[in-house]
Amino acid sequence: xxxxxxxxxxxxxxxxxxxxxxxxxxxxxxxxxxxxxxxxxxxxxxxxxxxxxxxxxxxxxxxxxxxxxxxxxxxxxxxxxxxxxxxxxxxxxxxxxxxxxxxxxxxxxxxxxxxxxxxxxxxxxxxxxxxxxxxxxxxxxxxxxxxxxxxxxxxxxxxxxxxxxxxxxxxxxxxxxxxxxxxxxxxxxxxxxxxxxxxxxxxxxxxxxxxxxxxxxxxxxxxxxxxxxxxxxxxxxxxxxxxxxxxxxxxxxxxxxxxxxxxxxxxxxxxxxxxxxxxxxxxxxxxxxxxxxxxxxxxxxxxxxxxxxxxxxx
Amino acid sequence: xxxxxxxxxxxxxxxxxxxxxxxxxxxxxxxxxxxxxxxxxxxxxxxxxxxxxxxxxxxxxxxxxxxxxxxxxxxxxxxxxxxxxxxxxxxxxxxxxxxxxxxxxxxxxxxxxxxxxxxxxxxxxxxxxxxxxxxxxxxxxxxxxxxxxxxxxxxxxxxxxxxxxxxxxxxxxxxxxxxxxxxxxxxxxxxxxxxxxxxxxxxxxxxxxxxxxxxxxxxxxxxxxxxxxxxxxxxxxxxxxxxxxxxxxxxxxxxxxxxxxxxxxxxxxxxxxxxxxxxxxxxxxxxxxxxxxxxxxxxxxxxxxxxxxxxxxxxxxxxxxxxxxxxxxxxxxxxxxxxxxxxxxxxxxxxxxxxxxxxxxxxxxxxxxxxxxxxxxxxxxxxxxxxxxxxxxxxxxxxxxxxxxxxxxxxxxxxxxxxxxxxxxxxxxxxxxxxxxxxxxxxxxxxxxxxxxxxxxxxxxxxxxxxxxxxxxxxxxxxxxxxxxxxxxxxxxxxxxxxxxxxxxxxxxxxxxxxxxxxxxxxxxxxxxxxxxxxxxxxxxxxxxxxxxxxxxxxxxxxxxxxxxxxxxxxxxxxxxxxxxxxxxxxxxxxxxxxxxxxxxxxxxxxxxxxxxxxxxxxxxxxxxxxxxxxxxxxxxxxxxxxxxx
Numbered sequence: 026x027x028x029x030x031x032x033x034x035x036x037x038x039x040x041x042x043x044x045x046x047x048x049x050x051x052x053x054x055x056x057x058x059x060x061x062x063x064x065x066x067x068x069x070x071x072x073x074x075x076x077x078x079x080x081x082x083x084x085x086x087x088x089x090x091x092x093x094x095x096x097x098x099x100x101x102x103x104x105x106x107x108x109x110x111x112x113x114x115x116x117x118x119x120x121x122x123x124x125x126x127x128x129x130x131x132x133x134x135x136x137x138x139x140x141x142x143x144x145x146x147x148x149x150x151x152x153x154x155x156x157x158x159x160x161x162x163x164x165x166x167x168x169x170x171x172x173x174x175x176x177x178x179x180x181x182x183x184x185x186x187x188x189x190x191x192x193x194x195x196x197x198x199x200x201x202x203x204x205x206x207x208x209x210x211x212x213x214x215x216x217x218x219x220x221x222x223x224x225x226x227x228x229x230x231x232x233x234x235x236x237x238x239x240x241x242x243x244x245x246x247x248x249x250x251x252x253x254x255x256x257x258x259x260x261x262x263x264x265x266x267x268x269x270x271x272x273x274x275x276x277x278x279x280x281x282x283x284x285x286x287x288x289x290x291x292x293x294x295x296x297x298x299x300x301x302x303x304x305x306x307x308x309x310x311x312x313x314x315x316x317x318x319x320x321x322x323x324x325x326x327x328x329x330x331x332x333x334x335x336x337x338x339x
Numbered sequence: 340x341x342x343x344x345x346x347x348x349x350x351x352x353x354x355x356x357x358x359x360x361x362x363x364x365x366x367x368x369x370x371x372x373x374x375x376x377x378x379x380x381x382x383x384x385x386x387x388x389x390x391x392x393x394x395x396x397x398x399x400x401x402x403x404x405x406x407x408x409x410x411x412x413x414x415x416x417x418x419x420x421x422x423x424x425x426x427x428x429x430x431x432x433x434x435x436x437x438x439x440x441x442x443x444x445x446x447x448x449x450x451x452x453x454x455x456x457x458x459x460x461x462x463x464x465x466x467x468x469x470x471x472x473x474x475x476x477x478x479x480x481x482x483x484x485x486x487x488x489x490x491x492x493x494x495x496x497x498x499x500x501x502x503x504x505x506x507x508x509x510x511x512x513x514x515x516x517x518x519x520x521x522x523x524x525x526x527x528x529x530x531x532x533x534x535x536x537x538x539x540x541x542x543x544x545x546x547x548x549x550x551x552x553x554x555x556x557x558x559x560x561x562x563x564x565x566x567x568x569x570x571x572x573x574x575x576x577x578x579x580x581x582x583x584x585x586x587x588x589x590x591x592x593x594x595x596x597x598x599x600x601x602x603x604x605x606x607x608x609x610x611x612x613x614x615x616x617x618x619x620x621x622x623x624x625x626x627x628x629x630x631x632x633x634x635x636x637x638x639x640x641x642x643x644x645x646x647x648x649x650x651x652x653x654x655x656x657x658x659x660x661x662x663x664x665x666x667x668x669x670x671x672x673x674x675x676x677x678x679x680x681x682x683x684x685x686x687x688x689x690x691x692x693x694x695x696x697x698x699x700x701x702x703x704x705x706x707x708x709x710x711x712x713x714x715x716x717x718x719x720x721x722x723x724x725x726x727x728x729x730x731x732x733x734x735x736x737x738x739x740x741x742x743x744x745x746x747x748x749x750x751x752x753x754x755x756x757x758x759x760x761x762x763x764x765x766x767x768x769x770x771x772x773x774x775x776x777x778x779x780x781x782x783x784x785x786x787x788x789x790x791x792x793x794x795x796x797x798x799x800x801x802x803x804x805x806x807x808x809x810x811x812x813x814x815x816x817x818x819x820x821x822x823x824x825x826x827x828x829x830x831x832x833x834x835x836x837x838x839x840x841x842x843x844x845x846x847x848x849x850x851x852x853x854x855x856x857x858x859x860x861x862x863x864x865x866x867x868x869x870x871x872x873x874x875x876x877x878x879x880x881x882x883x884x885x886x887x888x889x890x891x892x893x894x895x896x897x898x899x900x901x902x903x904x905x906x907x908x909x910x911x912x913x914x915x916x917x918x919x920x921x922x923x924x925x926x927x928x929x930x931x932x933x934x935x936x937x938x939x940x941x942x943x944x945x946x947x948x949x950x951x952x953x954x955x956x957x958x959x960x961x962x963x964x965x966x967x968x969x970x971x972x973x974x975x976x977x978x979x980x981x982x983x984x985x
Contacts, residue, residue, distance in 0.1 A: 043475035051484075054491055162623075166616035168567050170574055171608040174594055178601050240759035242715050244746030244773040244824055248738065258763040277482030281571040285594065295483060296575055299490040307490045314480035322478070334808040335762060 029330045033323045041319065045097065048311045049090050063106050102312065103305040107297075112309035115294060120313065122192050122290030125206045126213060126279035127272065127317065133214025134221050134271060139264065141218070142225025146260070147252060149230055157222060164219025169278040173212035173285040180208055190287035209282045216278070217271050224267040228260040235259070261332040269325040272318050373624020376617035383614060387434035396424035398431035399582045407600055416606050419592060428584040429606050435585050436566055436614070439500050439578075443565040444558055446504025451511030452554070456546065458512075459519030466516070473509050481506045482568065489577050496569075496585070499578040503565050514557050518550040552629040556622050563618035570611050586611050660688040661864050662712070662832055665725040669704070669711050672719035673935075681934045682707050682888045684961075685724075687881075689832065694858065694865040696879035696896060698872060698911070702931040704888040705868045706754075709834050712866075713751060714741050728832070747777040750825030754837035756817035760809035766793070766820050767805035773827035792823040797853060815846035822853065829861070836868045851878060872915055876900050881967075884908050887931060887942035890961060894968035904970045906947050906980045913984035927984075941973065948983030949974055 060068070060076050076082075081089055096103070102112035145157035181189035187208055193201035232238065233256055241255045242248070280292035291310050298306040396414070402422030410417045416425035458466040476484075488502035572578035573587025581588050586607040593603035669682040682704040689695045697705045711722040714733060726733040728749065733741065745751070753759040761769060770792060771785035780788060786805075793801035796819040804816075812820060818838060825833055835854065839847035855878055858865055867878060875882050875896055882899045884892040884907065892905040903909040910927040929946045932938065941959045944950040951974070959971045972980075 039471075040475055040478055043471060044479060047472075047475060047479070048487070051487060051491065162619065163612070163616060166563070166567075166612050166619055168570055168608070168611050168615075170571060171590060171604070171611065174590065174597065174604050175608070178597060178604075182598055182601075236753060236755055236758035237761040239710075239715055240751075240753055240821070240824075241761065241769075241772075242745065243713055243751040243753075245742045245744070245776050245828070246746075246772060247742050255761050255763075259761065273481055276480045277568075278571075280482055280486070281575055284575050291483065292575065295486045295490075296577065299486060299494055299577055302490060302493075304490065307487045311480065311483050311487050314483040315478060318480055319478055332763065334765075335810045 030323070030327055033326045037319055037323070041315070044315050045094060045312065046090065048308055048315075049093055053086065053089075097312070102309040105303055105306050107301040107303045107306070112305050115306055116291075116309045116313045119290045119294045121194055122283055122288045123276070123279055123292075124317070125192075125195075125202070126209050126283060126288070126290065127275045129206045129210025130213025130217055130275045130278065131268070131271065133210050134217025134275075135268070136218075137214065138218035138221025139225050142222040142227075142264075143229055143257065143260070145222065146226040146229025146233070154226075157226065161219040161222045161226075164215050165223070167215055167219075169212050169216060170281045170285050172215050173209060173282045176208045176212055177285065188286075192286075192288045192290075205286075205288075209279070209286055209288070212282050212285075213275055213278045217275055220271060220274075221264065221267055225260065225264050228263045229256065231263075232256045232260045258332055262329065265325055265329050265332060268328075269322045272321040276314055276317060370624040370627060373620050373628075376620035376624065379613065379617045380621060383433065383617075384437065386430060387437055391431075391434075393430065396427040398423065398427040398584045400424075407596070409602070417602070419589075419603065420596060425589075425603070425606060428589060429610065432584040432586050432589055432607065433610060433614075435496070435579060435583065436569060439496055439569050439585075440562050440565045442497070443500040443503040443507070443569065444561050446501060447507035447561055447565075448511055448558060450504060451508030451513075452515045454508075455512035455515030455517075456519050459516035460523055460546070462520070462523065469512075470516075473512055476506075476509050482571070485568065485572065486577060489572075494577040494580070496573070496579045496583075499569060499572045500565070503568050503572075507561050507564065510557060510561065511554070514553055515550060518553065519546050522546045522549060552625070556626045556629070559618050559622035559625060563615045563622070566611065566615055566618070659727065659730050661691040661729060662689040662866070663725070663727045664688075664708075664712065665727075667708065667711060667722060667724040667726065669707050669716065669720060669722050671717075671721075671934075679934050680888065682711065685885075685888075685890055687883050687890065687893065689864050689866055691831065691864055692858075692862045693880045694855075694867060694878050696875040696882045697866065697868045697885060698870060698875050698882060699885035700870055700911075700927075700931050702933065703885040705870075705885055706836050708885070709751070709836050709866065709868055712834065713745060713749065715745075743777070746773050746825070746830075747828040748830055749832045749834065750828060750830035751834045752818065752821045752825050752836065752838050755841050756821045757809065757812070757814055757841075759821055760812070760817055762809055765806050765808055766812065769809075770805075770820070770824045770827055773824050777828035789823070789827075792826055793820065796820070796823045796826070796857075797849075798823075814842050815850065818842060818846075818850050819853065822850075822857070826857065826861075830863055832864045832866065833858075834866045834868070837870070838867070839874065840869070840871070854878070872900060872911055884911070887937050888934065889942060889959075889971065890969075891943065891959075891971040892969065893961070894964075894966075898966065898968065903980055904964065904968060904975055905943075905972045906949055906978070906983070907943050909980040910946075910984050913981070941971070949978045949980075 060073055060080075060082070064072055064076060081092060084092075093103070100113060102116070104111050105115060141157050141161075145154040148154050177189055180187050187204050191205060193205045195202040233252075238251055238255055241251050246255070276291075279290065280295065283290040283292045284296075291314065294306060295310050297303065298310065400423060402418070405418055405422040406420055408414055408418040408422075414424045414426060416429060419425055419428070454469065458469045485499070485502035485506050488505060489498055492498035492501065569578055570585070570587040570590070573585045574591050575587075576591065579585035579588050581592075589607040590604060593600070593607070596603060665686045667682060667685040668680060670678045670680050673679045685704075685708055687695065697708065699705055707716070707720075710716050711720075712726050712728075712733065714722075714736070716722060722734055724734070728744065731744075733744070736744075760766065764772075767786055767789045770789035771780075771782065774780045774785040774788050775782065778785075778788070790802045790805045793805055798804055798816060798819055804812075809817060809820075822838075833854075838854065839850045842850060851874060854865065854867075857863070865878070867874065869875060879896040882894065882896040883890050884899070884905065886907050892899065892903065892908050894904075899908065900912065903912055907927070914926050927946055932942070932945075938945055938955070940953075940955040940957055941947070941950070944954040947954065954973060957973070959973060961969050961971050963969055964975070
């Protein structure tokens, strides 16, 4: 298992390098001059030249990238073009909200989606199956933020069971933290659970039709044991893959859903960065978002190696 | 949604053959939900065109005297905080959303598809670089990247769509690349190239028709994604800019007045849900219709009582053999009601220690017969008649008792050894499982016994290989492991369903040799299912020839093969490669009819060179000819069965 982990992590270095290059290039294409944003419109030509030299704006593109990468590797992603906050600070400030929502949504998705999918797959064609398929189809069409608003109306506004806005870090109070992310997590979890339920159901049905299931039955393994031992472990393979895909969607959903509850996460940071054309912040958010996705995918790969022996190296 | 497709049966027998397009359309229309979705989307698509004319009010016209009106006769959906008509705003928003989504999907398509096509077709260095970049882009947080692109271009709807288009282009790239790659490998493209067709022509003629379907599906699903993302971006203020109406903007506005006017969140939200749902359903329906259009399968037919009388085999009196099958009939639930009989009136005995071969072309019901004996028919299958093993009736036996017999006294091996081993467990574990169930061994004993069994079936270095997973085993090794597994319960009867068919020729012989050696050693009986008469000749004492769900000839293997009494058996013999001596290989024309297309009379008559009018009318019976031989052909004695196959 350690070897698998090592291979995956080693394989990530070139990926992150490409991602960093793409991010850097992309944000370098901004029309206009970053100095206009930092200095404002009244700056003198001397100030312009001075800042240009300081930021190395006259260097060739690759030199600029190299310098940026070198600093990034040391944990320095620059300073916000808008205020004096460092990018790393700004990103770390907002990280807890985004992580809480992304994983909260994942948790809800797994807890609802996987059991529903397994049950539906095992009882294919039954009433529960049909309801599950219908619910999953509708669930995938629901915009997360609309679900969040709909949940907020009764739970936060009418009954005041949960806070309508604001984030409490788990370090302060775990119960208050859970209350502050509950509605957002459920909202995010609806589409994730729909996708997971569909995937799981399909995987269970597919595996149950496999030859090795019949072969196991032919050597006298009971139906129950075949289902819970032989079928589910194999059905887990595509489901685990789906989890990897879901992270990307959940992270994106979290950006928008946090706005419903006035939580200050990557969404708020990115929206401000768009409004102020704060390129360093945008670079930092994109890089950090990539790291989250990539790290989850490593975890998924390791889990994948566990459920699927074919993926183990050697 | 696939089960919806499964319930939609393909054209009935006798229907006029349909062209590909018409069949696709029919398959699609059977998919009622998808058809409704398409209708809804058609109506919606008219909104951008006629919307401005049917909207009763100007969507941005404010009227501060009439804010927050509830739904009424003038404003069907009421007014918002500025007194703007919600219904007019919804219509305007729908038009905006659809136009925007079309732009986003268009950009994704134009950006991704041609690049994918070229990279997939050219391959090599360009392809590798492009794939690396695509992998990196997929690892990027999609919506964050879209927002980053908006940071560069500035927040606006068009820019948001450019951003979403870029983010979604990878899906089209990968789809096109995959198809082009496949087409490039395919022989027919090579042939076209040899024929002198230019590259663009090859792409246009061979790749595009293949990819058109999947591309349509992907486009539909991308529409759904882009609509959702556009609503989200507009909601957080990075897409459509107020006062212009959009679903996302309307929801953002509604949220400000959630306390007082919660109704305002309903109309835009529901429209998003319905529209995204419609696109998803349409995509699913198209995908299913395409899959069915390519492979029309599983038709239906009302169950017709088969008048075939039971085989008289059971009449042979005497001591009860190890396995006695009498008048076995297997029916399956047809997808849309009715039943389909796939095996009828099958009867035979297997004596202890003997080998009986069951032979026939694929689709004759051989494997179904085996599965019926094991009680392992697929869902919806039902067996009637009698299967007695060691005097005990197996049909209708409760599961726990059956589980003791399966893998215990009756072992089974399958055609695809690699598919029959569970990829998630080691070989040792799987053999051990059978030993724990049937030999009452604990985990450790089972492990060491499993290694012994593996050594017995000729796996070199068995103690080490036992801990391997099935994917480390070659096909021949996997079949040996399957045999070891079947031996775990020390079976009296081994059912071998095409045990060597999927293996290389040299390995085939090894596996068959192993089977006969084991049989000699253990004195077990074998029911061998095969389509290869050579295997019957080598291994079997008795042979049963099946055709279209019936036994059509039965007798001692040697006698039956040297002097076949049924034209079908003779045809099978004539088409054996070993039989050609300079002469061209004979072939039985046509193919085995599917269970819903069995002809009346002798089921073989449409393919038989000796068929007469009577053969087409009167049902056949399996008659005893003496010397243990049975035959179903009515014209026996009148004809030279070998005639007509040369």
